[in-house]
Amino acid sequence: MATPVTEQPVQQDAGVPYAARLDHVSKSFGRPGAQQQVLDGITLDVAPGEFVCLLGASGCGKSTLLNLVAGLDRPSAGGIETPGGRPALMFQEHALFPWLTAGRNVELALRLRGVPRTERREHAERLLELVRLKGAYGKRVHELSGGMRQRVAMARALAQDSQLLLMDEPFAALDAITRDVLHEELTRIWAETNVSVLFVTHNVREAVRLGQRVILLSSRPGRIAREWTVDIPQPRRIEDSAVADLSVEITEQLRGEIRRHGQH
Amino acid sequence: MASTEAKPDLAGLEAGLDALEAPTTAKAPVGQILREKALPPIAAIALVLVLWQLAYHFQLKPHYQLPSPADVWGSVHTMWLQGTLLGYIWTSVSRGALGFLASVVIGTPLGLLVARVAPVRAAIGPILSGLQSMPSVAWVPAAIIWFGLNDSTIYAVVLLGAVPSIANGLVSGIDQVPPLFLRAGRTIGATGLHGVRHVLLPAALPGYLAGLKQGWAFSWRSLMAAEIIATSPDLGTGLGQLLENARTNADMPGVLAAILLILTVGIGIELLVFRPVERRVLRSRGLLAGAR
Ligand SMILES: Nc1ncnc2c1ncn2[C@@H]1O[C@H](COP(=O)(O)OP(=O)(O)O)[C@@H](O)[C@H]1O
Ligand SMILES: [Mg+2]
Numbered sequence: 128m129a130t131p132v133t134e135q136p137v138q139q140d141a142g143v144p145y146a147a148r149l150d151h152v153s154k155s156f157g158r159p160g161a162q163q164q165v166l167d168g169i170t171l172d173v174a175p176g177e178f179v180c181l182l183g184a185s186g187c188g189k190s191t192l193l194n195l196v197a198g199l200d201r202p203s204a205g206g207i208e209t210p211g212g213r214p215a216l217m218f219q220e221h222a223l224f225p226w227l228t229a230g231r232n233v234e235l236a237l238r239l240r241g242v243p244r245t246e247r248r249e250h251a252e253r254l255l256e257l258v259r260l261k262g263a264y265g266k267r268v269h270e271l272s273g274g275m276r277q278r279v280a281m282a283r284a285l286a287q288d289s290q291l292l293l294m295d296e297p298f299a300a301l302d303a304i305t306r307d308v309l310h311e312e313l314t315r316i317w318a319e320t321n322v323s324v325l326f327v328t329h330n331v332r333e334a335v336r337l338g339q340r341v342i343l344l345s346s347r348p349g350r351i352a353r354e355w356t357v358d359i360p361q362p363r364r365i366e367d368s369a370v371a372d373l374s375v376e377i378t379e380q381l382r383g384e385i386r387r388h389g390q391h
Numbered sequence: 392m393a394s395t396e397a398k399p400d401l402a403g404l405e406a407g408l409d410a411l412e413a414p415t416t417a418k419a420p421v422g423q424i425l426r427e428k429a430l431p432p433i434a435a436i437a438l439v440l441v442l443w444q445l446a447y448h449f450q451l452k453p454h455y456q457l458p459s460p461a462d463v464w465g466s467v468h469t470m471w472l473q474g475t476l477l478g479y480i481w482t483s484v485s486r487g488a489l490g491f492l493a494s495v496v497i498g499t500p501l502g503l504l505v506a507r508v509a510p511v512r513a514a515i516g517p518i519l520s521g522l523q524s525m526p527s528v529a530w531v532p533a534a535i536i537w538f539g540l541n542d543s544t545i546y547a548v549v550l551l552g553a554v555p556s557i558a559n560g561l562v563s564g565i566d567q568v569p570p571l572f573l574r575a576g577r578t579i580g581a582t583g584l585h586g587v588r589h590v591l592l593p594a595a596l597p598g599y600l601a602g603l604k605q606g607w608a609f610s611w612r613s614l615m616a617a618e619i620i621a622t623s624p625d626l627g628t629g630l631g632q633l634l635e636n637a638r639t640n641a642d643m644p645g646v647l648a649a650i651l652l653i654l655t656v657g658i659g660i661e662l663l664v665f666r667p668v669e670r671r672v673l674r675s676r677g678l679l680a681g682a683r
Contacts, residue, residue, distance in 0.1 A: 197578055213580065222575035225676040226593045235589060239580035259405055269677025272412030274405075287579060305412070308405050 146323035180338030188349030211290030230264030483629035490549030502561030527552035528616035552613030560602010564595035
C-alpha cells in the first residue's frame with residue numbers, strides 16, 4: 128500500500144515534464160559571517176497534475192521553500208523553474224483583502240492577469256461555485272466563517288489560472304471538522320482542474336490524506352530526509368486504516384529527525 | 392486499502408458548517424439606537440446649561456462677566472435677525488474647507504513620498520512629526536510679516552497646521568499595512584504601481600482617514616487662531632474675527648456666542664462629514680467592533 132522512496136512521479140502529462148523543478152536549492156538568512164542556513168540542496172520535481180506534500184517540523188524551512196518557488200524570495204544557490212508562469216500561493220491566513228467583497232477579491236486576481244472586464248464577474252462566480260460558495264459573491268470577508276474564507280482564498284488562487292498551486296499550511300488554523308471537509312473539497316478541485324499542488328504541512332495525517340507523494344524535510348538545515356509514494360486510492364478519508372498505518376511510519380521517521388536535534 | 396466512500400452530501404455538510412460558523416449580525420431597532428446614541432449627549436448638554444444657569448443665578452461671577460444662556464442665545468438670535476450670522480459662518484467654513492482641500496492636495500503626495508522613499512523619510516520624516524505637535528498659532532506673527540494682513544496669511548497658517556497631520560496619517564496608515572497583504576498582492580500580480588493602487592492605498596485607507604479627520608481639526612484650529620490675531624477691515628469677518636470684535640467691545644454674550652459657534656461648527660463638520668465616511672469604511676472591513 129505504501130512504498131518508500133520513488134524515483135518517478137505518478138502522473139505524467141504531455142508537454143513540459145514538470146510543473147516545478149527545484150535544482151539544489153539552498154537558502155541562508157543573515158549577513159555574511161553570521162549566516163543561518165535554512166535550506167540545503169533541495170532537489171525536487173513536481174510533475175504536471177501531481178499532488179506533492181511537503182512535511183516537516185515547525186521552523187524547518189517549509190514556508191521559506193514555498194516563498195522561493197512563488198518567487199517572493201530568491202534562493203542563495205540553485206535554480207527554480209516554474210514553466211507554467213507565476214505559481215498561485217495560499218497561506219495559513221486567508222490573506223483576503225477586507226476592503227473588497229469575496230467576489231471582488233477573486234476578480235482582482237482575474238483583472239491582474241488581464242481577463243477583460245466584461246468576463247470577470249461571470250468568471251469569478253464560476254470560481255466561487257467551484258468552491259461551493261455560490262451566494263457569497265457580495266459578502267465581505269468578515270462576514271464569512273474561517274472555512275469559507277479559505278475557500279474564497281482558494282478561488283482567488285485558482286483565478287490566477289496557474290498550473291501550480293502552492294499551499295502553505297492552508298488549513299492549519301481550522302477546526303477538525305472544517306478541515307476534513309476542505310480536504311475533500313481540495314481533492315475534488317484538484318481532480319477537476321488538473322492543477323499541480325505543492326502542499327506544505329506539519330500534520331502527517333493531512334499529508335498522507337492528500338498527497339500522491341509525501342516528502343519529509345529534516346531541520347536545520349532543511350534537507351530532503353525521505354520520501355514516500357502514497358498509493359492509497361482517492362477518495363481517502365483521514366480515518367482510513369491505510370492512512371493511519373502510513374502515518375505511523377512517517378511519524379516515527381519525523382520524530383527521529385526531531386530527536387537528532389536534542390542530542391547536541 | 393480500506394477507503395470509505397466520500398459522503399454524497401458533502402455540499403450539505405458544508406452548508407451546515409457555513410451557517411453555523413458565519414457571524415450573524417442583527418440590526419438594532421431605531422428606537423433603541425435613538426435611546427442609546429442620541430439621548431446621552433442631549434442629556435449632557437442639558438446638564439451643562441442647567442449648571443450654567445445656576446452659576447448665573449448665584450452670581451458666581453458678576454453678570455457682565457458671565458451672562459446667562461438666554462443672553463448668549465439672544466446675541467446669536469440678533470445676528471440671525473440682522474442676516475449676518477450665516478455670513479460669518481460661511482466666511483470661516485469656506486476658508487477652512489479651501490485650506491483643508493489644499494492641505495489634502497499637498498499632504499497626500501508628501502505622505503506617499505515619505506512612506507515609500509527611505510531617504511525622503513530620513514530627511515523630512517522627523518520634521519513632519521515635529522511640525523504636527525507645533526501649535527500653528529506660533530506661525531501667525533511670522534506669516535503676517537511675510538504675507539501681510541490678508542487671506543494668504545490665513546491660508547499659510549492653515550496649511551502649516553493641517554499638511555503635517557494629513558501626511559503623517561498616510562505614513563502611519565501605510566506603515567501599518569500588514570506585510571501579508573503585500574505578499575498576497577504580489578502573488579496575484581499586484582506589483583509596482585498595481586500594488587500601490589490595488590493593495591497599498593486601500594489597505595492604508597483607515598489610517599489616511601484618521602489623518603484627514605485630524606487634519607480638519609488642525610485646519611479649523613489654525614484658522615481660528617489666524618482669524619483672531621489677523622483682524623483687519625480688509626479681511627472678511629469670520630467667527631474668529633467675530634470673537635475678537637466682541638472682546639474689544641466688552642460684549643460678553645457676543646464672546647460666548649462666538650466661542651459656541653466655533654465649537655458647534657467644528658463638531659458639526661466632524662459629525663456630518665468625517666464620522667460617516669470613517670464609519671462606513673471601518674464597518675465594511677469589519678473593524679467597527681461592538682458598534683452598530
Ligand atoms: N526573513 C528571514 N530572515 C531570517 N530568518 C528567517 C527568515 N525567514 C525564515 N527564517 C528562519 O528560517 C527558518 C525556517 O522558517 P520557515 O520557513 O518559516 O519554517 P516553517 O514554515 O517550516 O515553519 C526559521 O528558523 C526562521 O527563523
Ligand atoms: Mg511556515
